[in-house]
Amino acid sequence: MPKDANFRQLTDRLVEFRDTRDWRQFHSLKNLMLSLNLEASELLELAQWRDDAQIESAIEDPDFRDRLGEECADVLLYLLLICERAGIDLGQEADAKIIRNGEKYPVEISRGNSRKYTDL
Amino acid sequence: MPKDANFRQLTDRLVEFRDTRDWRQFHSLKNLMLSLNLEASELLELAQWRDDAQIESAIEDPDFRDRLGEECADVLLYLLLICERAGIDLGQEADAKIIRNGEKYPVEISRGNSRKYTDL
Amino acid sequence: MPKDANFRQLTDRLVEFRDTRDWRQFHSLKNLMLSLNLEASELLELAQWRDDAQIESAIEDPDFRDRLGEECADVLLYLLLICERAGIDLGQEADAKIIRNGEKYPVEISRGNSRKYTDL
Amino acid sequence: MPKDANFRQLTDRLVEFRDTRDWRQFHSLKNLMLSLNLEASELLELAQWRDDAQIESAIEDPDFRDRLGEECADVLLYLLLICERAGIDLGQEADAKIIRNGEKYPVEISRGNSRKYTDL
Numbered sequence: 001m002p003k004d005a006n007f008r009q010l011t012d013r014l015v016e017f018r019d020t021r022d023w024r025q026f027h028s029l030k031n032l033m034l035s036l037n038l039e040a041s042e043l044l045e046l047a048q049w050r051d052d053a054q055i056e057s058a059i060e061d062p063d064f065r066d067r068l069g070e071e072c073a074d075v076l077l078y079l080l081l082i083c084e085r086a087g088i089d090l091g092q093e094a095d096a097k098i099i100r101n102g103e104k105y106p107v108e109i110s111r112g113n114s115r116k117y118t119d120l
Numbered sequence: 121m122p123k124d125a126n127f128r129q130l131t132d133r134l135v136e137f138r139d140t141r142d143w144r145q146f147h148s149l150k151n152l153m154l155s156l157n158l159e160a161s162e163l164l165e166l167a168q169w170r171d172d173a174q175i176e177s178a179i180e181d182p183d184f185r186d187r188l189g190e191e192c193a194d195v196l197l198y199l200l201l202i203c204e205r206a207g208i209d210l211g212q213e214a215d216a217k218i219i220r221n222g223e224k225y226p227v228e229i230s231r232g233n234s235r236k237y238t239d240l
Numbered sequence: 241m242p243k244d245a246n247f248r249q250l251t252d253r254l255v256e257f258r259d260t261r262d263w264r265q266f267h268s269l270k271n272l273m274l275s276l277n278l279e280a281s282e283l284l285e286l287a288q289w290r291d292d293a294q295i296e297s298a299i300e301d302p303d304f305r306d307r308l309g310e311e312c313a314d315v316l317l318y319l320l321l322i323c324e325r326a327g328i329d330l331g332q333e334a335d336a337k338i339i340r341n342g343e344k345y346p347v348e349i350s351r352g353n354s355r356k357y358t359d360l
Numbered sequence: 361m362p363k364d365a366n367f368r369q370l371t372d373r374l375v376e377f378r379d380t381r382d383w384r385q386f387h388s389l390k391n392l393m394l395s396l397n398l399e400a401s402e403l404l405e406l407a408q409w410r411d412d413a414q415i416e417s418a419i420e421d422p423d424f425r426d427r428l429g430e431e432c433a434d435v436l437l438y439l440l441l442i443c444e445r446a447g448i449d450l451g452q453e454a455d456a457k458i459i460r461n462g463e464k465y466p467v468e469i470s471r472g473n474s475r476k477y478t479d480l
Contacts, residue, residue, distance in 0.1 A: 006126040022232040028172040040160035041281035049474045052148040069208045073217035088189045097193035112142040114409045161401035234289045246366040262472040268412040280400035292388040309448045313457035328429045337433035352382040
């Protein structure tokens with residue numbers, strides 16, 4: 001798969017994977033949302049007992065980066081499965097969210113500060 | 121953005137969003153991993169006190185689907201920010217993970233059952 | 241320890257455990273809050289791919305109940321460590337919260353429905 | 361409630377709260393485990409965009425400590441509800457876990473290092 005792989009191609013492959021195993025029956029939205037949280041937690045586990053600097057340096061270690069990449073992939077696969085079940089176009093949603101975030105956080109007042117938009 | 125939006129385009133837009141606000145300084149990998157978990161949890165909150173059937177029927181409600189789409193987008197945006205910071209090609213990782221999952225869950229023995237591969 | 245073990249006794253034992261190992265240095269509040277979330281997620285993992293009825297019946301299995309009990313304990317231990325670090329009296333907070341919940345959810349209007357108090 | 365409030369007293373009050381509202385019907389173990397995770401996440405949100413030092417200093421702020429105390433209480437209440445449903449004695453489990461942790465992490469080899477016992 002080329003570097004510019006897109007959501008549709010990945011979703012097609014995931015659906016094929018799921019359906020040849022007859023797993024759609026287990027993939028209620030609730031179960032998928034729960035499983036996505038478990039994968040997000042496995043991603044977070046890579047940060048346990050490490051401070052910012054330790055993680056930034058761990059990322060130079062190929063083993064650590066492989067594990068991080070794999071956990072990121074696991075989260076993405078559940079995102080795609082959820083969107084497929086719910087009829088959501090993930091790329092379009094992400095695009096729209098970047099635009100909305102741009103409106104919530106105007107450059108002039110949010111530049112260089114991390115406050116939530118409700119506190120700006 | 122067209123329906124086949126890809127990871128690279130979204131990442132480019134996110135990085136531009138981040139850098140015009142000078143926010144890279146707040147985006148340590150640890151903070152991004154933590155924030156991704158908070159967004160995953162907001163997604164899960166849509167399932168709270170609802171059983172499978174109630175969620176499947178909620179998905180017919182445009183408001184609910186909009187909220188679900190927005191939460192999915194939030195998770196994806198943090199995934200992309202993490203991968204950009206860590207030098208990870210998310211599309212490639214996801215593609216590789218589908219292939220590995222295919223090896224861990226051969227069709228013949230995993231068809232129609234939800235057991236973890238370690239229990240097959 | 242008797243069945244009516246209380247927060248103070250458990251906290252004392254935990255602090256002794258931590259300090260004989262010189263682990264307080266790792267126990268920043270941020271790390272403890274993160275670790276508590278990882279343990280909460282391990283608890284949730286026991287519900288993965290199981291529906292309500294399957295979990296209710298799994299609870300009859302002593303092995304499953306042991307694992308559930310252990311995950312609950314892990315969450316509690318991090319709660320106690322957080323409260324110890326932050327000078328919070330957990331029993332008092334829980335007691336106060338039950339009272340506040342009683343005010344937010346008056347019996348007459350919340351009886352038999354699961355809506356959030358903001359929607360009552 | 362005195363400072364040495366114990367699990368049994370709190371559980372009794374919680375059960376009374378729940379049953380006068382006829383809420384047991386919503387409290388499947390799966391729903392309680394999911395809700396506990398949402399509360400753990402609200403606790404973690406207090407650490408978002410703050411580094412260790414900022415959280416340690418935030419804890420001097422009575423408002424912040426109140427919010428932290430309330431989120432800890434929310435997590436505890438769900439723990440108690442889960443244990444009540446599953447017939448688990450939380451105090452006893454926590455006590456047993458401290459003992460097991462003492463065996464997994466002997467003082468001599470774990471003193472001053474944060475490695476997981478599987479890596480010791």
